[in-house]
Amino acid sequence: MLAVAPVLKAESAIEQLRAATPTTEQDDFLKVDEAFALETGAIDGKILVKFTIADGYYMYRDRFNVKSEQAQLGALQLPEGELKHDEFLGDQIVYHRFVEFHVPVTSATSDFEITVGFQGCAEKGLCYTPTKR
Helix, strand or coil, rough: CCCCCEECCCCHHHHHHHHHHHHHHHHHCCCCHHHEEEEEEEEECEEEEEEEEEECEEEEHHHEEEEECEEEEEEEEECCCCEEEEECEEEEEEEEEEEEEEEEEEECCCCCCEEECEEEECCCCCCCCCCCC
């Protein structure tokens, strides 16, 4: 059984970007769970993680992480992405529209929980704080 719980963290560059975006425009942006819809599952000893990414939004490849206190997990098996230059973070590999990846489970109790960490942005200039579910 997989369970998720929300936790938010902030980084100064991202907070600067958010502060630079007028409040009236922020109302036009999707909520994080609408911009980046997460699905998880398990298949053949691996965790399957899928994100459906809304039009006009993207996710950073190097901001994904999956953790568990009850299981030992292998390295994320991420697909290739697209190169994008980010004003604050430099050249980054990103995903648009959809991304799916696997995480091997090397050992676990019969039931365990995972936490999926990620970060994404809107093409219009708003970056969300790193998020965990």
